[in-house]
Amino acid sequence: MGRLIAILAPILILLFLGVGGVIAVNAMKPEPEKNEEPPAGLNVFAEPVRSGSLTLSVATQGEVRPKHEIVVAPQISGRVTYVAPDFIDGGFVKRGQVLVRVEAADYELGIVRARSAVASAEQRLARELAEAELARRDLEDLGLTDVSPLARREPQLAEAQASLEAARAQLRETELALARTAVVAPFDGRVRERNVDIGQIATPGQSLGRIFGTDVVEVVLPLKDEELGRLNLPLAFSASPANPGPRVVFTANVGGLPRTWVGEVMRTGAAVNSQTRQINVIAELKDPFGAGADDGAPMAPGLFVNARIEGETLENVLIAPRAALRGDDRLFIGLPDQGKLSIRNIAVVFSDRDGVYLRAGAEPGELAITSPIRAPFDGMNITVLERMPDGTVRVHGNKTAAEAAEAIAGASLPSNEEGSAQ
Known part of the structure; x- marks a missing residue:
């Protein structure tokens, strides 16, 4: 037992002295000075929100x-005897201009025959009128009143009248066919294609071209x-x-x-x-x-x-830079006097490459942040930098020249220069 105490005693004494020394050294060490300055904020670029007008548009x-396009086609058949010089691919034509003319000799002969038939029908009608008048007088001389229409020659007269009308209709039809030998342009236009030439036999409805x-x-x-x-x-x-x-x-x-x-x-x-x-x-x-x-x-x-x-x-809509839009309806606004980030919900009217147009959510002159920000939160510490029209960069807030230079050097590039906004 005495031997065990003799071995442990020095060890315990050394341990006590070591622990006590460490405690004493720590107690005598001066306390570090506390830094009361707030942590430096993230350096970000921003552009001012402005007021203007927006013309809504759709691309x-x-x-x-x-709007008007037709197939040039004849209504009658015959050999093509004329094609207008302007009736070519790309040619300009005028309303009423003759584009194609079909041989008219057969239709001119038809008019002669039709006129002869009209003359014969007129002569027959005149004869029937005379005979009807003679029959009326004979019946009056005989004192007959109750006689048939045939005795008064009424059917014969009606037939002659109908024959004359048919002959005249035939004449009009032949004249119309003769007029249709000329295919004319119904409006001012241009020729898209031509499918006909002189000597070709044209049939009704055949495509001669398009205008x-x-x-x-x-x-x-x-x-x-x-x-x-x-x-x-x-x-x-x-x-x-x-x-x-x-x-x-x-x-x-x-x-x-x-x-x-x-x-x-x-x-x-x-x-x-x-x-x-x-x-x-x-x-x-x-x-x-x-x-x-x-x-x-x-x-x-x-x-x-x-x-x-x-x-x-x-009129009077707010315009923010396109890179400042986060998601569909959020805008990051920098508060330079406070050095804080303000996350705003906005009502977007329209957005394009030129900017974001909104009705509310910001005020003209406020600075919309265009730099990407990772893990943003409302009230986050930031240092706002604004690129001026002359190319210089303005550092907002109470910064010394050295702090401003350091902020510019460490600023995050705007999202339209580095990538999409976070």
Whole structure:
């Protein structure tokens, strides 16, 4: 027992001295000074919210087509004896201009025969009138009153009258056929194609070519229901002088140059497309080869164009940078005097590449943050930096020159420069 105590005693004494020494050293060590300064905030870029006007618009595309287009076809048969020089692919034609003429000799002979038949029918009617008058007198001389219509020659007279009417109708029909030997243009237009030449035998209804009107062209523009609502267009819209349609700006490259034409929405389609769930809006451009052309460049049928339909103009809306929109309805506002982040719920009217347009949720002059922020929360510490028009960067808040330079160097780039906003 004595031997065990002799071994443990030195160990316990050394342990006591070591623990006591550590406690004594810690007790004599001075306490570190506490830093009362708040933690530095995240450096972010921001742009001011401004007030302005907004013209609601919808962008879509479509193919130009003529409003009026017909197949040129004869109503009678015969050999083609004339084709107008303008009746070629791309040619301009005028209303009433003869495009194709069919040989008329047979129809001219038919008119001669028809006129002869009319003369014979007139002579027969005159003879029947005379004989009917003689029969009436004979019956009066005989004192006969109760006689048959045949004795008074009434059926013979009616037959002669009918024969004359039939002969005259035949003459009119032959004259009409003769007039139809000339195929004329029903409107001013251009020739899309020609399928006939001199010497060819034409038959009724045969396609000799196609022409389309140059007075108006139209473009079918498919729109979604939300886009119709943005333009305030009902499903059964039809433009009128009292209720004109929205303005449409068409653009396309023609001849290697950008071209612009201005038209108008005239009506909406009759039904919703069952496959795309969209409805067609028909826009028109008047005189596309004349006054409606862009410096001589027409909006020709077959051209694929971009279209921007302009709706109503909203005044006094708030405009924030597009990069400041977070999700569908949130905006990050920097409070530079407080160095805090304010997360706002906003009512977005419309958004595009140029900005976010809203009715409420911010005030003109407030700074909308465009830099990405990870794990944001309301009241977060931030340092707001604003890029000025002259290219310099303004650091908001009470910062020294050194702190401002450090903030600029460590600032997060705006989301439109670095990526999508967080």
